[in-house]
Amino acid sequence: MDLTHREIFQRYVYAGAVTRDPDAIAALFTEDGVFDAPLAPDGHPLHRRLVGRAAIRDGISAYHQQFHYQGTVDPERSAFVLHDTADPDVFIAEIDAAFVEGDGRRTTMSLVQIFRLRDGLIAMLRDYFPELPSVVPDDQL
Numbered sequence: 001m002d003l004t005h006r007e008i009f010q011r012y013v014y015a016g017a018v019t020r021d022p023d024a025i026a027a028l029f030t031e032d033g034v035f036d037a038p039l040a041p042d043g044h045p046l047h048r049r050l051v052g053r054a055a056i057r058d059g060i061s062a063y064h065q066q067f068h069y070q071g072t073v074d075p076e077r078s079a080f081v082l083h084d085t086a087d088p089d090v091f092i093a094e095i096d097a098a099f100v101e102g103d104g105r106r107t108t109m110s111l112v113q114i115f116r117l118r119d120g121l122i123a124m125l126r127d128y129f130p131e132l133p134s135v136v137p138d139d140q141l
Contacts, residue, residue, distance in 0.1 A: 003120055005082055005091040012115075012122070013080075017073050017097060020064050026057035034124040035059065074098040074106070089117040 003011075008028070015024035029035070035050040046063040050056045077098035084091055093113045100106055109130060116124040 005084065005115070008115065008117065008120070008122070009080070009082060009091075009093055012125075016060075022057045022061040022064065025060050026053040028122050029053050029056055029125075030118050030121045030123045033122055036124065036126045037129065038126065039128055039130070072100055074100050077106070077108075089123075091115050091117075 012025070012028055015021050015028060031053055032051070033053060033056060035056045037044075037046055037048050040046055040048045047059055050059040078096060079098075080093055080095045082091055082093050091114075093115065095111050095113065097109045097111070098106065099109070111127065111129040113128070114124075114126040115122055
């Protein structure tokens with residue numbers, strides 16, 4: 001069964017931002033898949049480059065353990081746009097992820113992700129996300 005770019009992206013978002021399940025995230029990648037976060041600063045709990053399902057699972061798991069983010073995704077206020085490219089195995093996601101913090105505050109984080117697929121799985125995901133402390137409260141947008 002061939003999945004559309006939208007279906008692959010939605011599965012990734014569900015496994016990552018919604019359920020925060022490192023096993024489910026890793027399962028979306030090829031065995032030799034790469035998660036690349038070029039903007040992650042030195043010392044960030046999510047390393048800049050994770051290669052292979054096991055490293056992706058372990059890296060995402062460590063990130064979730066070290067970063068106890070209490071916000072939950074607000075799907076009604078979140079938005080994304082997917083862009084196809086000339087290569088059918090590459091697409092780009094522009095994302096405005098809206099969260100409700102543990103204290104009720106609302107925030108939004110904007111990011112871009114580039115997906116490269118192989119056989120319906122993610123072979124490389126380049127994730128351009130801001131440092132999480134720079135998440136902007138909605139009243140400052």
